[in-house]
Amino acid sequence: MTPSAAAAMDNFYEYAKAVVEMQLPEYFYTMWVAGRMLYPDDMIPGAVPDCRPVNIGYAERRLITHAYFDDDLKDTYIDILGPVQNGCIPGGISITALGAQVALNATPEFGITKGDIKNGYNEVKRESVLKAMMRALGKLGHTLSFMYALMKPTAYIGLGAGTRMTTAPFKCSEGQHQGSIESGWLFVFLQLMMHFKDTIQGYS
Numbered sequence: 001m002t003p004s005a006a007a008a009m010d011n012f013y014e015y016a017k018a019v020v021e022m023q024l025p026e027y028f029y030t031m032w033v034a035g036r037m038l039y040p041d042d043m044i045p046g047a048v049p050d051c052r053p054v055n056i057g058y059a060e061r062r063l064i065t066h067a068y069f070d071d072d073l074k075d076t077y078i079d080i081l082g083p084v085q086n087g088c089i090p091g092g093i094s095i096t097a098l099g100a101q102v103a104l105n106a107t108p109e110f111g112i113t114k115g116d117i118k119n120g121y122n123e124v125k126r127e128s129v130l131k132a133m134m135r136a137l138g139k140l141g142h143t144l145s146f147m148y149a150l151m152k153p154t155a156y157i158g159l160g161a162g163t164r165m166t167t168a169p170f171k172c173s174e175g176q177h178q179g180s181i182e183s184g185w186l187f188v189f190l191q192l193m194m195h196f197k198d199t200i201q202g203y204s
Helices: 003-020 026-032 059-068 071-081 092-106 126-134 141-150 181-196
Strands: 035-038 052-054 157-159
Touching: 003 059, 026 141, 059 181, 071 181, 126 141, 126 181, 141 181
Parallel strands: 035 157
Antiparallel strands: 035 052
16 A cells, blocks of 8 residues: 555544544535435336435445444344344344245245335434434434434435536435445334334333
8 A cells, every 4th residue: 555545544534533423514414414316217107207305325424334333333233123123133134034934834824925015214204213213222322423413304405416416495304325334224223113112121
């Protein structure tokens, strides 16, 4: 590695530390959680043209949040989610598939149905996710400030691209960022709190 490249990496470490410790101006975090209006590729021929806000992160954000979600933080989420939720835990897909197969073999009269009618990942209210985190038995309190910055309940939306980008006359309050490591954890976490709130000690 050249001296200039090494210096750039050192500077990036300091920059990333400032990001996660909430040391940068508010406008920076507005940029970090911004979304875009996109024309969907799956439009039905002949349908009225439509567009939707999509939360698409970028490589720098994904790099920093991936490092932020270290093994200790992942273990905390697994400790909370693992007993009742296969999403986002190691081997979760295999556990679900093999578990369903064993259940059907043991009781053939069972039936399994899969659906995503509400497209929840893209439509979940970010404010609801933050409220769920605040009720998480105190285990995630130290992450709440940074998570709030990543999920501003109402986020900037840009129209267009490049030098022709303009500000939308509204903000977006739904959906998790596509491709970001924290999005899957936080979405699954909210589902846990919604469906099991009566059985989770400390939830109110």
